[in-house]
Amino acid sequence: MNILNLMELIDALPAEIKTIFSRIFEISTKRGKFILPETMREWAEERMGKCEEQMIVRVTNKVTFEGTLFNDLRSRRPIDVKVGEELEKIIEDTKGGPFCNPDTMTPSDVFGRVRGKHCVTASNIAKYDYLHAVLIFKDHNPFIDDEGKIADYLDTAMKWIVKANEYDNKAIYPFFMWNCLWRAAASIVHGHAQILVADMPYSRAEFIRNASEAYFNRYGGYYFEDLFDVHKSLGLAMGWNGVKLMCNLTPVKEKEVVIISGELEKLPYWISRTLNCYYRLGVRSFTLAMFMPPIRDVDGWEEFPYIVRIVDRGDPMSRTTDIGAMELYAGHSVVSSDPFKIMEELRSEFENQ
Numbered sequence: 001m002n003i004l005n006l007m008e009l010i011d012a013l014p015a016e017i018k019t020i021f022s023r024i025f026e027i028s029t030k031r032g033k034f035i036l037p038e039t040m041r042e043w044a045e046e047r048m049g050k051c052e053e054q055m056i057v058r059v060t061n062k063v064t065f066e067g068t069l070f071n072d073l074r075s076r077r078p079i080d081v082k083v084g085e086e087l088e089k090i091i092e093d094t095k096g097g098p099f100c101n102p103d104t105m106t107p108s109d110v111f112g113r114v115r116g117k118h119c120v121t122a123s124n125i126a127k128y129d130y131l132h133a134v135l136i137f138k139d140h141n142p143f144i145d146d147e148g149k150i151a152d153y154l155d156t157a158m159k160w161i162v163k164a165n166e167y168d169n170k171a172i173y174p175f176f177m178w179n180c181l182w183r184a185a186a187s188i189v190h191g192h193a194q195i196l197v198a199d200m201p202y203s204r205a206e207f208i209r210n211a212s213e214a215y216f217n218r219y220g221g222y223y224f225e226d227l228f229d230v231h232k233s234l235g236l237a238m239g240w241n242g243v244k245l246m247c248n249l250t251p252v253k254e255k256e257v258v259i260i261s262g263e264l265e266k267l268p269y270w271i272s273r274t275l276n277c278y279y280r281l282g283v284r285s286f287t288l289a290m291f292m293p294p295i296r297d298v299d300g301w302e303e304f305p306y307i308v309r310i311v312d313r314g315d316p317m318s319r320t321t322d323i324g325a326m327e328l329y330a331g332h333s334v335v336s337s338d339p340f341k342i343m344e345e346l347r348s349e350f351e352n353q
């Protein structure tokens with residue numbers, strides 16, 4: 001199964017789920033063509049195989065206006081697993097920096113630090129927003145996949161949010177992020193995550209909440225439930241015990257995985273397995289973001305779950321960035337990785353447990 005079969009897969013769905021699919025998604029498949037001069041043929045076919053016709057699958061989520069363009073030529077390439085010694089050396093050489101010595105080399109918040117078993121908070125020295133902490137992991141090596149450690153990071157983040165809220169009781173809208181390595185905009189190699197809490201929701205969280213509310217008003221269904229059911233029927237989702245995992249049909253970039261749960265405590269296991277799968281596939285730089293409900297009851301936010309999105313940011317040793325105008329402005333990300341292949345990998349990860 002792959003992204004090129006998407007049309008056929010949708011055609012074969014039961015009518016009821018097909019209706020839900022078409023409420024949320026718009027799909028098109030087109031062929032892009034060109035003519036190679038004979039002088040280029042050998043060079044091009046060596047690198048790209050038969051390439052004068054390229055199939056483009058365009059998926060748009062009409063609820064959230066997220067879109068992705070898949071090119072079959074790109075997605076046919078095997079998943080690249082190579083981890084350079086150079087990267088291992090950089091990680092080794094950066095030991096002993098500020099995050100290895102948080103008490104003496106990082107600022108604390110005015111309300112103090114929160115200490116977990118596997119991490120400690122610092123106040124961010126260059127704040128994105130007025131309440132912004134760094135969650136510094138005890139491990140220098142940033143490639144964490146241990147469930148207990150991840151549970152401790154999330155627990156410590158929640159304790160920090162409570163403390164920050166005691167300092168400013170209007171600050172109730174949290175956001176959690178974990179950027180791994182410089183490709184993902186992390187300025188320090190040592191493992192760390194970040195937490196914000198503010199008196200207004202961050203815009204994307206507010207947008208998603210609004211979109212799901214509008215969806216409910218129009219169709220009487222829960223957006224996240226329907227989104228999951230659609231992915232499940234296509235073989236792009238799995239879930240149990242109140243947790244849903246999907247290889248999104250509109251990934252923001254490579255190998256995106258979305259995990260949704262009403263309860264924070266259930267997430268560490270799923271994040272841990274997903275990251276383990278990522279590392280096995282050679283991912284060495286990723287962005288993990290978690291949308292969270294407000295910490296107090298607010299009208300309109302009652303149904304808002306915890307939403308974790310994890311995305312591969314590409315090879316840390318590459319000189320080109322992974323996002324450009326398409327991602328920043330066009331609203332249609334250009335993606336090589338096939339969600340069906342990533343789902344297969346994740347399935348084997350969870351089944352081998």
Ligand SMILES: [Zn+2]
Nearest residue numbers: 099100140190
């Ligand atoms: Zn360190």
